[in-house]
Amino acid sequence: MTAPAMGGRGRVTSAWRKRLEILFFVTPALALFGLFVVWPIITAVQLSVYRWKGFGPLVDFVGLRNYVTVLADDVFVNSIVHNLIIVGGSIAIQLPLGLAIALLLNRKMWGQGLLRTIIFVPYVLAEVIAGVVWFQLLQPEYGVIDGLLGAVGLRAPEQGWLGDPDLALWTVLVVLTWKYLGLAVILFLAGLQGVPDELYEAAQLDGASWWQVQRKITVPLLGPTMRTWAFLSMIGALQLFDMVWILTGGGPANSTTTMATYLINQGTRSQNFGIAGAASVILFVIALIMAVLYQQLILSRDTRSDVVTARRKKTKKVIR
Amino acid sequence: MSTSNAAVLMHAPTTREPAKPGRTRRRGSFGGGNPVVYAIALVVVALTLGPVLYGVLGGFRTNAQIAQDPSGLPSPWVLDNYVGVLTGPSFWQYALNSTVIAVLTTAITVVFGVMAAYPLARYQFKGRETLFMVFVVGLLFPATVAIVPLFILITQNLQLGNTWMGVALPQAAFALPVTVVILRPFLAAIPKELEEAAQLDGTSRIGFFWRILLPLSGPGMVTVGVLAFVGSWNAYLLPLLLLQSDMKTLPLGVADFSSEHAADTAGVFAFTTLAMIPALVFFLAMQRRIVGGLSGAVKG
Numbered sequence: 284m285t286a287p288a289m290g291g292r293g294r295v296t297s298a299w300r301k302r303l304e305i306l307f308f309v310t311p312a313l314a315l316f317g318l319f320v321v322w323p324i325i326t327a328v329q330l331s332v333y334r335w336k337g338f339g340p341l342v343d344f345v346g347l348r349n350y351v352t353v354l355a356d357d358v359f360v361n362s363i364v365h366n367l368i369i370v371g372g373s374i375a376i377q378l379p380l381g382l383a384i385a386l387l388l389n390r391k392m393w394g395q396g397l398l399r400t401i402i403f404v405p406y407v408l409a410e411v412i413a414g415v416v417w418f419q420l421l422q423p424e425y426g427v428i429d430g431l432l433g434a435v436g437l438r439a440p441e442q443g444w445l446g447d448p449d450l451a452l453w454t455v456l457v458v459l460t461w462k463y464l465g466l467a468v469i470l471f472l473a474g475l476q477g478v479p480d481e482l483y484e485a486a487q488l489d490g491a492s493w494w495q496v497q498r499k500i501t502v503p504l505l506g507p508t509m510r511t512w513a514f515l516s517m518i519g520a521l522q523l524f525d526m527v528w529i530l531t532g533g534g535p536a537n538s539t540t541t542m543a544t545y546l547i548n549q550g551t552r553s554q555n556f557g558i559a560g561a562a563s564v565i566l567f568v569i570a571l572i573m574a575v576l577y578q579q580l581i582l583s584r585d586t587r588s589d590v591v592t593a594r595r596k597k598t599k600k601v602i603r
Numbered sequence: 604m605s606t607s608n609a610a611v612l613m614h615a616p617t618t619r620e621p622a623k624p625g626r627t628r629r630r631g632s633f634g635g636g637n638p639v640v641y642a643i644a645l646v647v648v649a650l651t652l653g654p655v656l657y658g659v660l661g662g663f664r665t666n667a668q669i670a671q672d673p674s675g676l677p678s679p680w681v682l683d684n685y686v687g688v689l690t691g692p693s694f695w696q697y698a699l700n701s702t703v704i705a706v707l708t709t710a711i712t713v714v715f716g717v718m719a720a721y722p723l724a725r726y727q728f729k730g731r732e733t734l735f736m737v738f739v740v741g742l743l744f745p746a747t748v749a750i751v752p753l754f755i756l757i758t759q760n761l762q763l764g765n766t767w768m769g770v771a772l773p774q775a776a777f778a779l780p781v782t783v784v785i786l787r788p789f790l791a792a793i794p795k796e797l798e799e800a801a802q803l804d805g806t807s808r809i810g811f812f813w814r815i816l817l818p819l820s821g822p823g824m825v826t827v828g829v830l831a832f833v834g835s836w837n838a839y840l841l842p843l844l845l846l847q848s849d850m851k852t853l854p855l856g857v858a859d860f861s862s863e864h865a866a867d868t869a870g871v872f873a874f875t876t877l878a879m880i881p882a883l884v885f886f887l888a889m890q891r892r893i894v895g896g897l898s899g900a901v902k903g
Contacts (some may be wrong), residue, residue, distance in 0.1 A: 302728075305722045305728060308721050315711070315776045316780075323750075330751070377623060384643075392644070396842070401652060403887075404651060405651060409857075412853075412882075413654075416696065419658070422868075429673075525840065543662065550751035566748055570745065571743065
């Protein structure tokens with residue numbers, strides 16, 4: 284890729300020229316990244332060891348006391364639990380449901396393109412906009428959901444779905460499922476397009492039933508897509524903020540707080556920047572540990588098992 | 604945004620395959636038009652679109668109608684709610700802010716991203732992989748972690764609180780890693796012969812970048828651009844902390860309208876519906892790009 288040798292003097296200037304070019308191209312991105320990503324993260328770590336109310340110099344060094352305060356705070360510990368419930372619940376509900384819908388739709392049928400578009404609609408809406416609509420639907424007095432339940436003889440909780448501390452988190456989970464199921468379906472469908480036709484034809488010739496084909500061929504070949512989707516879902520759920528903020532604001536009685544709502548409350552509302560700093564460092568460490576564990580325990584299979592990819596590549600060549 | 608980041612990260616080093624030939628409809632082999640399948644599909648459609656359509660129709664009703672029969676249809680149809688939102692000043696102001704911030708974010712992300720990806724893809728130099736790793740590791744940092752110091756930096760140190768740029772710059776910064784990681788293999792895949800031919804014709808590397816590389820990497824730039832635009836348009840947390848009154852974006856405006864006019868359900872539905880429309884139209888038009896970007900990232 285380097286320029287062909289240009290003779291003695293030329294080589295020196297050309298090396299310098301190359302360096303200048305690299306600097307010219309890379310500097311804007313690095314400067315922006317350093318100022319708005321790296322610097323704030325370092326500052327968060329720094330803030331986490333001071334008591335600071337948002338003005339004046341950082342002088343009140345408290346060591347790890349903010350971490351102790353945060354981890355001894357039931358609200359924060361419960362926030363971690365809520366985040367983990369959302370992580371587990373999202374995967375446990377959306378994986379089988381998304382897979383079932385994707386398998387059903389992965390066939391020649393009327394209106395398939397339209398169907399895919401419709402399924403994608405909740406995903407493209409802003410979380411805030413979806414949240415505001417659902418907030419209205421879930422209102423205890425005039426909300427349509429309670430009305431519909433009443434019509435079939437079911438009683439809704441008196442304080443409303445979002446007002447009952449035992450139900451609020453599960454209600455949030457249902458709304459999140461509505462919002463993000465479409466993404467799972469679309470990604471699984473895209474993964475199914477990659478399963479070579481020859482496999483289906485061969486299985487059919489061997490007399491396999493539809494069900495057998497799905498279980499023995501489709502689902503295993505979809506493994507990498509499902510595992511990666513679950514990773515995305517996990518990282519997103521750990522950072523959950525918008526939907527909770529709109530639907531419940533973390534209430535009632537702190538029953539739906541997440542790590543992100545906790546650190547926003549502490550930071551910009553109560554001006555406890557040290558506490559917020561410690562909370563964000565803990566959030567990051569949890570996300571990092573889970574990401575690394577997931578990568579090691581689950582995703583590593585995909586990088587190791589070259590059999591499937593090799594087979595795929597071969598069939599792709601055949602198709603071409 | 605953050606979700607797509609993670610996906611790309613896991614497959615960062617692999618080169619992406621060129622777009623597949625148009626998908627073929629070939630899955631007819633196993634029982635096509637089963638009525639049960641259509642029934643399930645209908646249920647899925649109803650559950651998916653129901654809340655959205657209810658909001659759209661709710662905007663055509665009065666609060667009295669909604670209170671009397673939550674699940675009814677508009678009778679008579681009322682245009683007042685929509686007219687009220689469209690003739691009020693705030694909706695257009697918020698839409699303008701959303702658009703400007705999203706355009707600025709997208710422009711900065713794509714320009715800076717493609718510039719950084721170019722030497723990372725096509726120059727040989729010491730520390731190239733280290734530099735690339737800086738961006739890859741950047742994928743792991745969610746904006747939430749940095750949000751409080753970011754707020755202090757922008758409002759106090761840079762005095763950019765409540766400005767378009769104050770939101771666009773950090774949003775672009777957090778979109779850069781995914782942009783660089785997607786674009787690098789894209790730029791690397793452009794054949795070396797083209798570069799050599801250009802050099803023989805006396806074109807410099809910068810000339811090659813402008814005249815050959817940029818035009819050829821159009822599709823990749825559209826994908827990262829759409830992702831950046833989507834992220835900015837739907838963003839809530841950063842605008843929530845940084846923007847007030849006249850500077851609010853649509854998501855902020857919707858949330859505030861909903862809490863300030865909590866009793867005016869029909870008005871909230873009208874405002875929400877109108878805020879949805881531009882996003883829906885744009886995203887559905889770009890659907891293939893978004894899905895392509897996301898699923899490409901997942902498949903690596």
